[in-house]
Amino acid sequence: MVSAAHTVLGEVPADRLGVVDAHDHLFIRSPLLPGRELDDVGDAAARLAGFGALGGGTVVQWTPYGMGRRIAELPTLSQESGVHVVAATGLHQAAHYSGELLDSVRDRLAELFVGELTEGIGDTGVRAGLIKVAGGFHGLDEHAEFTMRAAAEAHHRTGAPIAVHLELGTGVLDVLDLLCGELGVAPGSVILGHLNRSPDFAVHRLAAEAGANLAFDGPSRANHATDWRMPDALRALADAGFADRLLLGGDTVTPDTPGMPYLLRRVRPRLELALGKGVLEQILVANPARVYAW
Incomplete structure (x- = not known):
């Protein structure tokens, strides 16, 4: 069986995803961001066309259930831009609902997650x-534990990867203890997001050694204080032999x-200087093709 990513236009073989923005949002809405929603189709x-024009092949939208995913719009956006789009199920922190x-x-x-992974989201x-x-x-609070237990059950029933928002990049080892320790999720099926927000190189190394995938995303106003550490963090992990664990994303959350x-116009050239073109291509092409195909 050929592994494939489940895009909004159907299954796409992993080797056809191209350059992947592994964590981003085309649409997102939250009461924590009043008046700053991403809700404009145009x-x-x-943004999707701009990404494609720069050589981008796939965008993975991490917007979960109940946060304005606008799923019905995604197939047309993907088709018109020529960029593959992967949509998410799941649930964010309780404060967003x-x-x-x-x-x-x-x-x-768990049934909601499984249904959206196997049958479809709503009537789309x-x-x-x-x-x-x-x-x-x-x-991890009670809501996080409850949600992760449901995610682990859905993963075991479908094989879908689990992407984790880490609040300010923290709680990494607690997440791995629960998902991979107690709940038996293979570390290679876990994506740890926002690691650039907490440039703790020791924790990054421990997560990589555990076999998890490490996503570095941004930049943004809220996290600008640590954005400049990202090249050093990636280089440290690559030099330690963990280039195959790394992912990159734009994480567009507000206008x-x-x-x-x-991500491709400015971040990619900067990272080429730090990592070399070969390693960067692995991070943008080979790694997400492995992670998002199931």
Whole structure:
């Protein structure tokens, strides 16, 4: 069986994904970001087209359930831009939802994830290609544990990878202890996001040694203080033999985020200087092809 990514237009063989923005958002809405939503179809089309014009092949949207994914728009955006798009199921931190929404899914969370991965999201027929969950600041609260247990069950039933929002890049080892230790998820199926927000090279090394995938994403105003450490962090991991664990993303969360074209226009040349073209191609092409195909 040929491994394939589950895109919004159907399955795509892993070796045809091209250059991958491994963590981004075309659409996202949250009560924590009032008035700063990504909800404009024209803007999403422009960002996706800009990414494609710079050689981008695939964008993985980490926007989970209940946060304005606009799934019905994604197939047309993908088709018109020529860029593959992967959509997510999953659940973010509790603060991003109303109590009513959380109550409505609490007793069926694993089934919700499995259904969106195997049958489609709502009545769109679009299947999700990953499960997005979230940790807390330096730990896991009750909501995070509950959500990760549902994600692990859905992973075991489908094989889909689990992408984890790490709050300010923290809680890495707690996440791995729960998902990979107690719940038996293979580390190679776990993607740890936002590691650039906490440039703790020792923790990065421990996560890589455990076999997890490490996603470095941004830049943004909120995390600008640590953005400049990303090349050093990536070089340290590559020099230690963990280049095959690394992923890159633009993580466009608000309209003022530089976003996915910036990833290729400005971040890619900077990282070529730090890592060399061969390692950077591995990070942008080979690694996400392995991680997102199931």
